Amino acid sequence: MIRILLFILFLAPTFSRIVYVYNWSEYIPREAIEQFEKETGIKVKLSTYDSNEILYTKLKILNSGGYDLVFPSTYFVEKMISQNMLHPLEKEKLPNMAHLDSRLMGHAYDQDNRFSLPYLWGNSAILYHKGSVASEIVAFKDLWRPEFKNSVLMLDDMREAFAVSLKSLGYSANSTNPKEIKEAFLHLKDLMKNIRIFNSESPRQIFLTREVVLGLTFNGDAYKASGVDADLVYVYPEEGATLWVDSVVIPRRAKNKDEAHEFLNFLMRPEISKMISDSVGYASPNKAAQAMQNDSIRLNTTIYPTDSVIEKMEILSDIGEAVFLYERYWEELKVQ
Amino acid sequence: MRKILVGLSWGWLGIFALLPLMMLFVVSFFHRGVSEFFVPGFTLENYIRLFDPIYFTVFFKSLILAVVTTIFCLLLGYPFAYFMASYGKAARSYLMILVIIPFWTSSLIRTYATMLILRTNGLLNTILLKLGIISQPMEILYTEWAVYIGMVYTLLPFMILPLYSAVEKLDRQYLQAASDLGASPWQTFVKVTLPLTLPGIIAGSMLVFLPAMGLFYIPDILGGAKSLVVGSFIKNQFLAARNWPFGAAISVFLCLLMGAGIWLYFWVKSRVSPEETKA
Incomplete structure (x- = not known):
């Protein structure tokens, strides 16, 4: 045996x-x-x-x-x-x-x-409830609009969040320039009063329960969510999304x-x-x-x-030691 | 046989508790690496960094969260334990089961369930709206309120159980005597009941306070991961930022803090009821 x-x-x-x-x-x-x-x-x-x-x-x-x-x-x-x-x-x-x-x-x-x-x-761009916004969303910049106080979802991902801020300021999402990174951090700090939640596990659920009006989301999640709720629209910001x-x-x-x-x-x-x-x-x-x-x-x-949209997109790349600076700001952001 | 059993538990503790702690302690003095988790060496930098205002804020916020949670648990748990002890035997065991039942499910799952109750179109808002108590749904989820509700809910049993055993031991004849001697109910409570149940209050507070410092998924899930608590901060250092030396330094600091808390507990306890500690 x-x-x-x-x-x-x-x-x-x-x-x-x-x-x-x-x-x-x-x-x-x-x-x-x-x-x-x-x-x-x-x-x-x-x-x-x-x-x-x-x-x-x-x-x-x-x-x-x-x-x-x-x-x-x-x-x-x-x-x-x-x-x-x-x-x-x-x-x-x-x-x-x-x-x-x-x-x-x-x-x-x-x-x-x-x-x-x-x-x-895939890519990360903006998903929003069409019926809940006064005017169309076309850019990352729109996330900062005062009317969206406490109603934005941000992916709980340091690089993605910084990409939104860097791009809305006209910089590369892969910036290693300390001045640009700092500026992006201060800009994100401004956004904090609009951010209701950081989440990258299931943004879809949070949109579907209408806890947020708009936010950064992965396209696959957006596709599934808009299949359930037709009011949800996925839009590629004019600054260019991340691919x-x-x-x-x-x-x-x-x-x-x-x-x-x-x-x-x-x-x-x-x-x-x-x-x-x-x-x-x-x-x-x-x-x-x-x-x-x-x-x-x-x-x-x-x-x-479409190809013209893809062309505008940026791929996140390894930023070497600059990542330490991002991290430091990311922590500071979350301590506020 | 006894030797083997004792040796076994020492071995177990040595390998799975002491050794990792020692490793943590050693790593907390190492340097950070770009492609390694740590670079051997000796530096106090990780400890000095702890006093950076940012990280201090993290500690301070977690401390407030833990203290407030403990106070709420005490305010809710004390009357509960007190009345539970005054019921008959059958009712008591029934109430006890109600306190214990939540432990049958993982607290992570219960936290997700809390989320369903608290969200804007969730159970709580629906009921309050239907009853006409509120006219607009409340935004509770992803606020500090949600975090406190979740923390108190999860940790309340740890307060009730030691309180209950303290209250149960209370000799009701003392209360009788106090009122015979002319004490008002409030005086009886403050001068007799409270001091006699103090060990339970301290034990319960420690059992709530210590885990409250470390729980990270409740603030993450119910608070929307917006504000870092020390638990999630440590987790981030090990997983996302991969700064193991700093993560280790925070853990060691937290251990020292908790050690001080436990020492305080025994110290207070020995002053409150010396004979019990001796026994």
């Missing part, structure tokens, strides 16, 4: 193949995972996180191991590459790469896509690299990428998947903004 137990305990796992996936919460539909398991016999162990910081901290503690596939956003990919935390992708194992949209490849955070491939992409790409990467010390590649290739299969994009409400970086999507999604500018 004991022998059998020992056998099960120590040997059984070597029979079945496993891949440890660590993804954002609500970012992959169950059907996709089930289909992969059925096709390949590889067991997917999924755990989820809510912020890049948590992912990064965990990977650091685990010395770039522990998981086989993770999904950091833009500037965290850059950070992880510079700290030698990632395994270069073995492109010959990823034929489905051919379907990817070239607009989302080769960005500064990983120029030749040696380590990362786009999984989903982000959530990538797939393999940590350097991942144990199941073959399985990870297999899963990654599966994720880039057009039908699968379509299934994921349809279900989570964010845009697919997969040309073939986009072509298969319903017009209601494919032509929806909340999910797929």
Whole structure:
């Protein structure tokens, strides 16, 4: 009896193949995972996180191991590459790469896509209740209007909040100039009387319960919310929104690299990428998947903004040591 | 056998309480790194930083939050415990169950439930509007009020339980004697009941005050994460800002503060009821 137990305990796992996936919460539909398991016999162990910081901290503690596939956003990919935390992708194992949209490849955070491939992409712009505002919202600047006292939602994300302030002042969202950062901080401090809540877990719920009138939101959340409440409008501010790409990467010390590649290739299969994009409400970086999507999604500018809008957007990049200054101001802001 | 059990609990405490605390203490003297959590070395910078007005404000605000929460819990908990102790046996155990039931669910889930009650179109506003008590929905959620409601709600049982055991032990014959000797009910309360239940008041206050200093999800969820309390501040240092040495220094400082509080508790207790402490 004991022998059998020992056998099960120590040997059984070597029979079945496993891949440890660590993804954002609500970012992959169950059907996709089930289909992969059925096709390949590889067991997917999924755990989820809510912020890049948590992912990064965990990977650091685990010395770039522990998981086989993770999904950091833009500037965290850059950070992880510079700290030698990632395994270069073995492109010959990823034929489905051919379907990817070239607009989302080769960005500064990983120029030749040696380590990362786009999984989903989106942006952060303004969502508002049309019926509750006196005049149209067109810019980040409008968040500062006195009539919105205590009715603004801000993402609880330092870089996103600073991006709003920097952009409304006409600076880059990736500014490392101390003078500009300070100015942005003072500007944000001004905004505090309008901010009712900081939240990035479920802005959608807060809009739907009408606790806030307007605020910074992710486009996928905005898409889902406006599907429930038609009074909600998502608008790209004239200063330009922030664009982000959530990538797939393999940590350097991942144990199941073959399985990870297999899963990654599966994720880039057009039908699968379509299934994921349809279900989570964010845009697919997969040309073939986009072509298969319903017009209601494919032509929806909340999910797929037009090229002229995208051109104005800025991608957040790693700002090095300037981040300390941001942090210091961010803390000061929240102590008020 | 006894040795093994004692050794086991010492080992457990050593590995899971003492060791991490020691590590925290050591790290609090290290330097901060850009790509590492800390760089070994020796600096007092992290402790000096604690006296920066910003961080001092964080401490001060958390302190106020904890003190006010404790006072509200005491004001609500004392009468409750007092009357609970004066009921018959059946009613008492029934009330006790009511106090304990909330512990069956995670307090995080209860905090989310509180959110549903407090929000603008939530249960509380709907009822008050229907009853005509208010004409416009109140904005409670994401204000300090919501934070206090959530804190008092979550920590009240910790006040009631020690108070109840103190009140229960109270010999009612003393009260009888006081009133026979001409004391008014108020005099009896101030001169007899209050001093005799003081150990319960102190124990309950400590049990509410200490966690109130550290709870971070209630201000985050119900207050809208607008104002930092020391708990979320420490969490941010470890997770978001990744400044482990500073986070460790704040934790060590908080531990010292709490240690002082507990020492004060024993000191007061030994003066209030010396014979009980000896036993």
